[in-house]
Amino acid sequence: MAKTWVFVEETEEGPATVGLELLTKARGFGGELAAVFLGNGSEENLAALGAHGASKVFHMTPSDALPTAAAAAALADLAGSHSPDLILFGLTYTGRDVAGRLSARIGKTILSNATDIAMEGGMVTVTNEILGGMTLVDAIFENDPPYLVIARPKSFPAEPSGGGAPEIETVSLPDVGHAGSAIVTASHTEHLEGPKLEDAAIVVAAGRGIGTEEGFAVIEELASKLGAATAATRAIVDAGWVAYSKQVGQTGKTVKPDVYIAAGVSGAMQHLVGMKDSKVIIAINKDEEAPIFGVSDLGVVGDLHKVLPKLIEALGNR
């Protein structure tokens, strides 16, 4: 019977959503499903892990030290004594850090950037996208378990199963010497107005076509009229016009909103990979040859500085 573990870190809003997505996916593998939870763990957070399918939670509570090195060491010990077949991580800073350190400790390969995972008869197949999502590649592990996989957020829905309270096993974090000596001295939470980019039903994204940093104001205005989140291409993040937290794409976030409005975005492969699965894509670009029109459901060829104010005005009249 397969044993799957999902590493889940705690965030300000509760267990990381990608962890809940992976628990939901892993429920379908059958067998035993446990969460390895790194965080203070309120009753509510631990219950959420159970509700998403974990029958057991290995609970690690961090101190004020950067916890990833110690968490990887504790996870290596746990894996040695419990022999899980598969350990899943979300593509987050903490998930990647713990997975990489664990891989080095136990000498196991990681398949990363997964957009799908299948387990059949002990064989694990990991799918990821290459060439900007144009081609899917399936890879299998040929070594012995545990198999380590890092998956992209939003690859699976997070759906509670109605599962009960999980069994909790407290796991202490070992002293890992120099590797664990970095101390967290401050942490900053970005305060958002409007919905969170990853969860928003509507996203309004800007590219270099906005022209200047000030050009982002029209994007924000439209987003606020629509109750949408704002997003950006890497070009304008690199230019310092918009915060990295808004970047969508290969080296940014993956989003799947109901509606994605791309204004002044050319549609480079590295951007498309983060938004092409949105339900409806609307593009505004003054170049009718722009690749973004290749994935759009609705395209407006025009200057965004003329089109968007008209749209905002029309919304105001409704």
Ligand SMILES: Cc1cc2nc3c(=O)[nH]c(=O)nc-3n(C[C@H](O)[C@H](O)[C@H](O)COP(=O)(O)OP(=O)(O)OC[C@H]3O[C@@H](n4cnc5c(N)ncnc54)[C@H](O)[C@@H]3O)c2cc1C
């Ligand atoms: C390893 C790697 C990773 C990357 N990761 C990412 C990533 O995660 N996300 C990402 O976005 N990019 C990423 N990139 C960069 C990517 O290749 C593109 O350079 C970037 O997406 C282009 O951004 P853009 O569309 O804003 O700019 P441009 O390509 O310069 O396009 C601007 C568009 O605006 C249009 N335009 C100009 N003026 C107007 C106007 N007034 N009205 C309407 N339209 C107008 C133009 O016709 C053009 O199509 C990555 C690149 C590499 C090499």
